[in-house]
Amino acid sequence: MRRLVVCACLILLALIAAQQRLPAISFSSTLDPIKIEGRPGEVVNRAFQLKLTESRAVVHFKCRVEDWWRSEDGKQSFFRQPGLPGNPSRSCAKWVSLNPVESAVKPGGILRVRVSVSIPPDVQPGGYWSVLTVDEIRNPLTIEPGVGIQFLASVSVGIFVYISPLERAATITGVNIERDTASVRIRNDGNTPLSVEGRIEFVKPSDTNPLATATIPRGALLPEPISTGLFTAKLPDAVSLPSGRYLVRAIVDIGLDHYIGVQKEMDVNRDASPPSDGK
Secondary structure, three states, X not given: OEEXXXXXXXXXXXXXXXXXXXXXXXXXXXXOOEEEEEOOOOEEXXXXXXXXXXXXXXXXXXXEEEEEEEOOOOOOEEEEOOOOOOOOOOEOHHHEEEEOXXXXXXXXXXXXXXXXXXXXXXXXOEEEEEEEEEEEEOOHHHOOOOOEEEEEEEEEEEXXXXXXXXXXXXXXXXXXXXXXXXXXXXXXXXXXXXXEEEEEEEEOOOOOOOOEEEEEEEEEEOOOOOOEEEEEEEOOOOOOOOOEEEEEEEEEEOOOOOOEEEEEEEEEOOOOOOOOOOO
């Protein structure tokens, strides 16, 4: 999972004579998720790093661990304080400690955070997850007088802990074709988050080889609190895939030694009007 959130603090006052703009930070990081294959009772340490550029003064950061999950269509991510009602029961947030929690990093320096995961001895098999969020915070000692605009960065990366045996299982529950997109609805039937990717093939009824293929980008499918996900692929242009009747094959990789898939005859209408938001 990769996510970059930029939060803007904006103050507007009437009769402003002048306005000062404060530069936003620039940094580099892989933002790769932290993945741990652990055992009950084990303590595992990992490191998170974020490198700043040379063009900024000292930057202050504060770190925290949150619960995280996604909407069915994948367009929204939900971040909440751990332990609240309705949060995922397979959260590992309470297992995670961070050191340091707050840091000041010089220009060109590197923010280094040790992520320690203490796995409970009575944990049940399966996959558990949370998210590490690193927020830029304002330094009250360097606030300039007057009116200003400052953009504060917030970076989140997933933390995944896997306890064997894992049950990776999923079912394709639907396929839908619109004018420019194709989507596959998948349900997670296992006990661990899944990494999902694949393709949708379009075969003319009289042929065996695909006329066109649409790629399903990689995405995450959690077992709860929302166990279904809608994964959307952009269709090729209308010249490569004209309107007509096709055998549509959805072929999905969920990390097993084999693919899962479905196929059915469907109509593709490249001239259909786009959705009108329910109107």
